[in-house]
Each structure stands twice: as C-alpha cells, then as structure tokens.
Amino acid sequence: MNGGKVHALIPAAGSSVRFGGTTLKQYAHLLGMPVMSHSISALLHHEAVGSVTIALAEDDGIFEELVRPRFPDVFTVVGGESRAQSVMNGIHFISAEFPDCEWVLVHDAARPCLSSSDLDRLLVQGLASESGAILAVPVNDTLKLADDEGRIERTVDRTWFWAAQTPQLFPIGPLRVNLEAALASGSSPTDEASAMEQAGAHPMLVMGSSTNIKITGTEDLALAEFILQRQSVRE
Numbered sequence: 001m002n003g004g005k006v007h008a009l010i011p012a013a014g015s016s017v018r019f020g021g022t023t024l025k026q027y028a029h030l031l032g033m034p035v036m037s038h039s040i041s042a043l044l045h046h047e048a049v050g051s052v053t054i055a056l057a058e059d060d061g062i063f064e065e066l067v068r069p070r071f072p073d074v075f076t077v078v079g080g081e082s083r084a085q086s087v088m089n090g091i092h093f094i095s096a097e098f099p100d101c102e103w104v105l106v107h108d109a110a111r112p113c114l115s116s117s118d119l120d121r122l123l124v125q126g127l128a129s130e131s132g133a134i135l136a137v138p139v140n141d142t143l144k145l146a147d148d149e150g151r152i153e154r155t156v157d158r159t160w161f162w163a164a165q166t167p168q169l170f171p172i173g174p175l176r177v178n179l180e181a182a183l184a185s186g187s188s189p190t191d192e193a194s195a196m197e198q199a200g201a202h203p204m205l206v207m208g209s210s211t212n213i214k215i216t217g218t219e220d221l222a223l224a225e226f227i228l229q230r231q232s233v234r235e
C-alpha cells in the first residue's frame with residue numbers, strides 16, 4: 001500500500017463531560033491499558049501508516065506516564081478548544097514535519113475497538129477516492145423527527161441515513177484548507193467530513209461495524225471490553 005504517505009492523527013484533547021467523574025475517558029482503564037492506547041495501537045500497526053500524531057490538552061499531564069512508554073515514537077501536539085481545532089493543530093504539525101504527506105487519517109482517541117479489517121477497507125477504498133472516505137454504518141432504527149415539545153412530528157425514511165464513525169481519511173491539502181475555512185467562518189465541524197462537505201466535496205461512505213463504538217458514558221467501557229475480547233479470540 002501507500003508506504004509512508006498516510007499519516008495518522010488522533011484528537012485526544014477533549015474533557016469527557018458526558019463521561020463524568022474525574023477520569024478522562026481517553027485514559028480510562030480498559031483491559032490493562034488506557035482507552036487511548038487501544039486506538040493508537042490499531043493505527044500504528046497498519047503498514048500504510050507512516051506516523052501517529054496525538055493532540056493532547058494543554059494541561060494533559062497523564063500521557064507521558066501512562067501512554068508514552070508503550071509508544072515511544074508517536075508525536076504529540078497541543079490540542080484546541082474544539083475537536084476541529086485540535087485536528088487543525090495536528091494537521092499543521094504533520095504538514096510541517098512530513099512535507100511528503102499526502103493523506104491524513106483522523107481517528108478519535110475514544111474509539112478503542114477499531115478492527116484491522118475495517119481499517120483495511122477504509123484505506124483501500126479511501127486511497128482510491130478523489131476526496132476521501134469515512135467509516136460509517138447504515139442506521140438500523142426507525143427514525144422519528146421531534147417537534148419542539150418532544151413529540152413525534154413524523155417518521156423519516158432511514159434509507160439514506162448513515163451514522164458517521166472514525167477513522168476518516170482525506171487528502172491533507174484539501175482537508176487543511178476546508179477545515180481552516182470552516183473554523184474561520186465560526187463553525188466547528190464535529191467531524192472532518194463535515195468540513196469537506198461544507199466546501200462541496202462528497203467523501204465516500206465505507207461500510208464499518210457497529211462494534212467500532214465511541215466511548216461516551218462509563219457504561220460504554222464494559223461493552224468495549226466485551227468487543228475487544230471477542231476480537232482477540234477471532235484474530
């Protein structure tokens with residue numbers, strides 16, 4: 001595959017408000033290592049990924065002790081106020097350090113259950129695309145549109161709805177320009193595809209798995225543990 005031209009970027013500078021408590025979810029304990037270490041490991045072990053850069057909160061204070069020993073070669077940058085700003089900071093670093101970088105692969109620190117087959121599929125289809133690709137899954141539930149009193153306005157046809165996940169793979173130049181434009185206009189896209197869409201691009205939806213969950217609340221940790229144990233039995 002595309003040796004060294006794909007560089008991974010992991011936004012990990014969030015403050016885990018919905019997770020609650022005093023532990024940041026990216027450092028929560030999951031099968032013997034922090035959540036983030038599973039996410040890093042999934043990317044680092046892929047042959048197409050040339051480097052991994054992680055955006056950390058300015059006052060992080062945990063990474064060097066809990067994560068660095070297992071991953072001595074990853075790079076870190078200071079993240080920003082929003083996920084989009086954290087990604088922007090990472091892209092500036094990657095552009096400066098790796099001028100030959102063509103593609104950037106962005107993956108949430110809080111998604112520890114990414115399988116190697118999903119990552120493979122995204123890279124194969126994304127690298128052959130024009131404006132990038134994301135992992136996503138078709139929505140299974142019946143969708144209801146709510147009115148402002150919390151009642152059902154109507155049922156929405158779910159045929160065309162997909163739930164976006166990460167990783168998301170984009171050519172680094174267009175992503176940098178489009179994310180900069182989105183931030184400058186005052187919007188803070190919650191994923192990279194949104195910034196590309198705002199500029200008129202149509203990234204591809206690549207079939208992912210419902211097991212590629214994002215840790216949001218504490219209850220997600222038990223589910224992630226179960227998923228990772230099942231994956232290790234199969235691999």
Ligand code: CTP
Nearest residue numbers: 011012013014015016017018081082086109110
């Ligand atoms: N993130 C980041 N910089 C921010 C906000 C989020 O790098 N300013 C990262 C998080 O660390 C996480 C990913 O973006 O890995 C996805 O964000 P989310 O799940 O929303 O994490 P948090 O923002 O930390 O959680 P919450 O919204 O509950 O506060």
Ligand code: MG
Nearest residue numbers: 014015016083
């Ligand atoms: Mg958030």
